[in-house]
Amino acid sequence: MKSTVKVGIIGYGTIGMGTAKILVENKDLISKRTGKEIILEKLVDLDITTEREFQIDASLLSTDINDILENDDIDIVVEAIGGTNPAKAFIERALKNKKSVVTPNKEVIAKHGRELMILAEENGVDLFFEAAVGGGIPIIRPLKMGIGANNVKEIYGIVNGTTNFILTKMTDEGGDFGETLKEAQELGYAEADPTADIEGYDSSYKLVILSILAFGAKVDFENIYFEGISSISGRDNMYAKEFGYEIKLLAVGKEIDGNLELRVHPTFVPLTHPLANVKGVNNAIYVKGDYVGETMFYGPGAGAEPTGSAVVADILDIAYSIDAPLNRRNLRTDFDIMNIVDRGEFVSEYFFRVDCADECGVLAAISGILGKHNVSIKSALQKDQTEKGSELVFITHDVKESSILKAMKEIENLDSVFKVYKFIRVGV
Amino acid sequence: MKSTVKVGIIGYGTIGMGTAKILVENKDLISKRTGKEIILEKLVDLDITTEREFQIDASLLSTDINDILENDDIDIVVEAIGGTNPAKAFIERALKNKKSVVTPNKEVIAKHGRELMILAEENGVDLFFEAAVGGGIPIIRPLKMGIGANNVKEIYGIVNGTTNFILTKMTDEGGDFGETLKEAQELGYAEADPTADIEGYDSSYKLVILSILAFGAKVDFENIYFEGISSISGRDNMYAKEFGYEIKLLAVGKEIDGNLELRVHPTFVPLTHPLANVKGVNNAIYVKGDYVGETMFYGPGAGAEPTGSAVVADILDIAYSIDAPLNRRNLRTDFDIMNIVDRGEFVSEYFFRVDCADECGVLAAISGILGKHNVSIKSALQKDQTEKGSELVFITHDVKESSILKAMKEIENLDSVFKVYKFIRVGV
Numbered sequence: 001m002k003s004t005v006k007v008g009i010i011g012y013g014t015i016g017m018g019t020a021k022i023l024v025e026n027k028d029l030i031s032k033r034t035g036k037e038i039i040l041e042k043l044v045d046l047d048i049t050t051e052r053e054f055q056i057d058a059s060l061l062s063t064d065i066n067d068i069l070e071n072d073d074i075d076i077v078v079e080a081i082g083g084t085n086p087a088k089a090f091i092e093r094a095l096k097n098k099k100s101v102v103t104p105n106k107e108v109i110a111k112h113g114r115e116l117m118i119l120a121e122e123n124g125v126d127l128f129f130e131a132a133v134g135g136g137i138p139i140i141r142p143l144k145m146g147i148g149a150n151n152v153k154e155i156y157g158i159v160n161g162t163t164n165f166i167l168t169k170m171t172d173e174g175g176d177f178g179e180t181l182k183e184a185q186e187l188g189y190a191e192a193d194p195t196a197d198i199e200g201y202d203s204s205y206k207l208v209i210l211s212i213l214a215f216g217a218k219v220d221f222e223n224i225y226f227e228g229i230s231s232i233s234g235r236d237n238m239y240a241k242e243f244g245y246e247i248k249l250l251a252v253g254k255e256i257d258g259n260l261e262l263r264v265h266p267t268f269v270p271l272t273h274p275l276a277n278v279k280g281v282n283n284a285i286y287v288k289g290d291y292v293g294e295t296m297f298y299g300p301g302a303g304a305e306p307t308g309s310a311v312v313a314d315i316l317d318i319a320y321s322i323d324a325p326l327n328r329r330n331l332r333t334d335f336d337i338m339n340i341v342d343r344g345e346f347v348s349e350y351f352f353r354v355d356c357a358d359e360c361g362v363l364a365a366i367s368g369i370l371g372k373h374n375v376s377i378k379s380a381l382q383k384d385q386t387e388k389g390s391e392l393v394f395i396t397h398d399v400k401e402s403s404i405l406k407a408m409k410e411i412e413n414l415d416s417v418f419k420v421y422k423f424i425r426v427g428v
Numbered sequence: 429m430k431s432t433v434k435v436g437i438i439g440y441g442t443i444g445m446g447t448a449k450i451l452v453e454n455k456d457l458i459s460k461r462t463g464k465e466i467i468l469e470k471l472v473d474l475d476i477t478t479e480r481e482f483q484i485d486a487s488l489l490s491t492d493i494n495d496i497l498e499n500d501d502i503d504i505v506v507e508a509i510g511g512t513n514p515a516k517a518f519i520e521r522a523l524k525n526k527k528s529v530v531t532p533n534k535e536v537i538a539k540h541g542r543e544l545m546i547l548a549e550e551n552g553v554d555l556f557f558e559a560a561v562g563g564g565i566p567i568i569r570p571l572k573m574g575i576g577a578n579n580v581k582e583i584y585g586i587v588n589g590t591t592n593f594i595l596t597k598m599t600d601e602g603g604d605f606g607e608t609l610k611e612a613q614e615l616g617y618a619e620a621d622p623t624a625d626i627e628g629y630d631s632s633y634k635l636v637i638l639s640i641l642a643f644g645a646k647v648d649f650e651n652i653y654f655e656g657i658s659s660i661s662g663r664d665n666m667y668a669k670e671f672g673y674e675i676k677l678l679a680v681g682k683e684i685d686g687n688l689e690l691r692v693h694p695t696f697v698p699l700t701h702p703l704a705n706v707k708g709v710n711n712a713i714y715v716k717g718d719y720v721g722e723t724m725f726y727g728p729g730a731g732a733e734p735t736g737s738a739v740v741a742d743i744l745d746i747a748y749s750i751d752a753p754l755n756r757r758n759l760r761t762d763f764d765i766m767n768i769v770d771r772g773e774f775v776s777e778y779f780f781r782v783d784c785a786d787e788c789g790v791l792a793a794i795s796g797i798l799g800k801h802n803v804s805i806k807s808a809l810q811k812d813q814t815e816k817g818s819e820l821v822f823i824t825h826d827v828k829e830s831s832i833l834k835a836m837k838e839i840e841n842l843d844s845v846f847k848v849y850k851f852i853r854v855g856v
């Protein structure tokens with residue numbers, strides 16, 4: 001029986017640092033829990049001189065990736081550099097060298113997960129990624145095991161901390177998207193290039209991973225319909241409040257009659273729904289199973305220490321079983337092929353607003369177009385008379401997305417309509 | 429490698445039936461997930477003739493416990509009879525016969541868990557009890573692993589479905605405890621002898637288990653200070669609403685400077701706190717760790733299928749690793765010895781009400797006593813003038829329980845005071 005387990009971390013960024021910190025500071029607790037000594041053996045980064053918030057002993061630092069990947073002492077490699085290149089190549093080399101891999105990297109798992117899981121299986125080691133979704137929230141392992149006896153019917157929630165931070169701030173302080181993003185960047189809650197977060201890529205990667213686990217289905221990034229939050233304005237937020245909602249970026253996966261509906265988009269969440277109360281960088285994920293019913297997992301979705309906590313959970317799990325022969329805990333890789341529902345088939349209520357001329361016929365014209373496409377109106381509001389004209393605001397009843405898209409196009413073409421703003425889906 | 433894993437269930441009650449149902453109905457899904465065929469081999473109960481909601485093939489039923497405990501084909505025993513006798517003896521025999529055991533039995537784990545874990549370890553098999561706390565919510569495994577890298581600082585929440593069902597109904601419909609209990613019994617949400625649930629025993633057993641896992645400490649049932657909900661009246665509920673609270677039965681474990689505070693009692697939960705929104709038989713458990721921060725786990729806390737879902741999760745976990753040598757996933761059994769905080773040291777706000785004579789001096793006398801014991805008043809209310817006199821209602825600021833107990837005693841002895849009702853702690 002191995003009594004010590006040695007860990008190498010690639011990447012001295014936020015998560016690499018957080019992981020190292022926990023391994024060092026909670027060393028005694030961890031060895032008590034696992035019955036093994038878990039040792040941070042090496043941390044590799046191109047930059048090991050810039051001062052960090054948590055400073056690792058210089059003797060453990062290296063700029064040479066081979067000090068981890070070709071180091072026979074190291075049992076577990078933490079890949080914490082993100083992106084696909086060179087992360088994927090590093091993970092592959094580690095697995096081939098019979099090292100288990102832990103990664104918080106949602107992009108590489110969403111895009112190459114199956115391939116890497118098979119490689120792990122072939123080499124008799126583990127590939128774990130608890131930190132790839134939901135930051136510090138234990139969600140991957142509950143999906144593999146905790147509700148593993150269930151057919152999952154739905155999985156949905158808030159899975160991106162940056163956008164939730166921005167949306168919370170916009171709701172609380174009433175600002176517009178651009179200025180709020182800038183503040184979030186200054187506070188370190190959004191990256192210099194915020195595209196992956198704010199345009200919905202990050203949430204989509206996570207939805208791919210959740211769907212693979214929850215539905216056991218082959219899901220690719222290309223299967224996710226996604227929108228970001230960059231078009232959300234202070235005005236949208238104002239109306240959301242007025243109608244009793246809060247805008248959240250949701251990731252939604254549903255199994256409907258054997259088909260999968262997969263989408264990421266801003267949503268009017270009713271204030272009575274607990275997701276409306278998930279603030280700042282927190283995440284919350286609902287899982288509905290055929291026997292367990294509805295469960296929910298909540299916690300910090302980002303940050304060095306919460307994410308490091310999830311990385312170390314994977315390290316513990318590997319350490320517990322390091323003497324065991326390969327088992328199926330990685331994940332089955334014989335995914336089911338399921339039909340992915342086309343965007344046009346989504347059904348939702350929709351909120352949209354229109355700038356138009358202040359003429360008596362406009363509302364009638366718009367209503368006529370909506371009716372023609374079987375879009376029935378739940379609420380309509382004519383709010384402000386501006387110098388240019390009027391603003392009309394609508395919430396529809398449930399309708400197919402193909403219908404609302406056709407109606408929007410026709411409304412845009414009305415002479416008396418100046419601008420149709422992007423619709424926002426309503427309801428969880 | 430074993431390709432089939434055989435399960436024997438002891439007890440054809442709610443949970444035994446739910447477990448059997450899932451094993452039978454989701455058989456294909458489970459074997460896909462685990463890579464092994466998991467077979468319900470035998471179900472033993474004294475009564476196998478009464479018709480059940482889910483009827484198990486008669487060939488699998490037996491009244492002879494030896495058909496499971498002495499059956500060499502059976503790998504995993506599910507003990508689903510509850511209580512300590514004969515449950516404990518059955519678990520011991522199963523473990524000694526090298527069978528892994530899964531049990532939803534909180535009482536036997538709370539009272540004899542350590543002893544049984546050691547026995548499991550000695551025999552190289554697993555003893556899992558995911559369903560013993562939180563019904564269908566995966567909470568045990570996240571505590572063992574998901575947040576295993578953290579020192580847990582607090583664990584608290586709603587862990588009993590029956591009392592939460594009763595309290596929710598009292599809040600929504602305004603009834604008193606007695607009549608609501610009767611309705612809950614008629615609906616099957618409370619047992620004929622409801623003592624274990626309503627007097628807080630069940631929540632206390634669960635708090636023992638959560639504390640062992642969260643704090644790694646030796647915690648016994650006798651260490652828990654507990655109160656039930658049978659003294660809660662419609663009038664308490666009315667005042668809770670008026671002050672902006674909802675009454676919930678909370679289980680609370682806190683580590684404060686190396687000491688453990690462990691308590692179960694009805695609590696005024698602020699309506700702004702998510703726990704106030706946990707309705708019916710649902711449970712919700714908060715866990716605060718030194719690195720992960722605050723996480724929360726929510727879902728159905730009772731019922732045949734949710735609880736069965738958790739039992740089957742344990743079966744999956746054992747099946748995954750059935751070929752592996754013994755590992756430490758059971759739990760470390762070298763518990764830390766921690767000081768348990770005495771009831772008198774608890775600090776809280778307190779709500780209490782007093783029936784008294786309608787005289788001008790009473791409020792002054794009560795205030796005087798409170799002041800003498802350093803109990804400062806946050807809110808006071810004189811509500812109804814009855815024929816007998818007045819009702820005075822107080823909420824205090826934070827104060828030590830020893831002080832409020834002394835003050836209550838003196839107030840009771842005032843001539844003009846007819847009755848002092850049991851206080852309720854305020855705040856989460």
